[in-house]
Amino acid sequence: MEHINWLALVVAALIPLATGFVWYGPLFGKAWMKESGMTMEKAKQMNPVKTYGLCVVFAFILAFYLNIEVFTGGAPPDDLHGTPAFMTFKHGLLHGAFLPVFTILPAFATNALFEQKSFKYVAINVGYWILTAGLMGGLINAWV
Template sequence: MGNLNFTAVLLGAVAFFVLGVLWYTILFGGAWGRLTGIGDEMASRGNTIGGRPMRRNPTWLVLTLCFAFELLISLTLGHQYAMTGPSDRAKMMIAFGYGAMLLTPGIGIMYLFQMRPGKLFAIDAAYLTAGTTLLGAIHCWLD
């Protein structure tokens, strides 16, 4: 498995998670809420989205699963670094590439079939690209 830096994996996931909190509250929370129908509008309608009943997902469960997914992304990135031993420049290129060239097209395909707005795609894709780039920076700093 190479010399996997578990500290970088964990702190990278924490940084990715914190970026998500800021991204979907302070930075783009209002626009994201309007585009998804989640937020103040949902609260005024009750427990529905688009007139359909919404399953009750406790906030702690949603946030825990988000962190687990971000941890998995960080672990995958850390494993690639451990196996290939890239320079810091290459680490940053790989990290950016994860977000821009793997995660972004993946959600793009789903959003096309779900007919979601382009602005929502831009918010979510930019978050994933910024988050994976931040992961790369954390790994460079700690490796």
């Protein structure tokens, strides 16, 4: 792959921590805790090094895939992704946001149906990934 900005991938892998802090904190924290069945007592049992460390590793894997997603495709020979017309935050945001809509939403919603979780639970979690992956894709695509 010719378009790998490793620094952009590392920074993009930190985006889920920042968006998660806001999304699952002041924005939807109370609703998410209620819908997921999480309690403060249970949250305090988390091993932060393990949890946040693995979250960054998983986010880096997602960032690596998003890099492929935003730089591959287009209509040859003139409209190939990776050319200046497509090297924008907006283009990466679109690819990043579409990925969870077409992958995470169906998988997560299917699991939630069997777990008998609410629509609100699905909306909060999938909404987080649409925003987060969109921002990751935008950063990766614009930071060339």
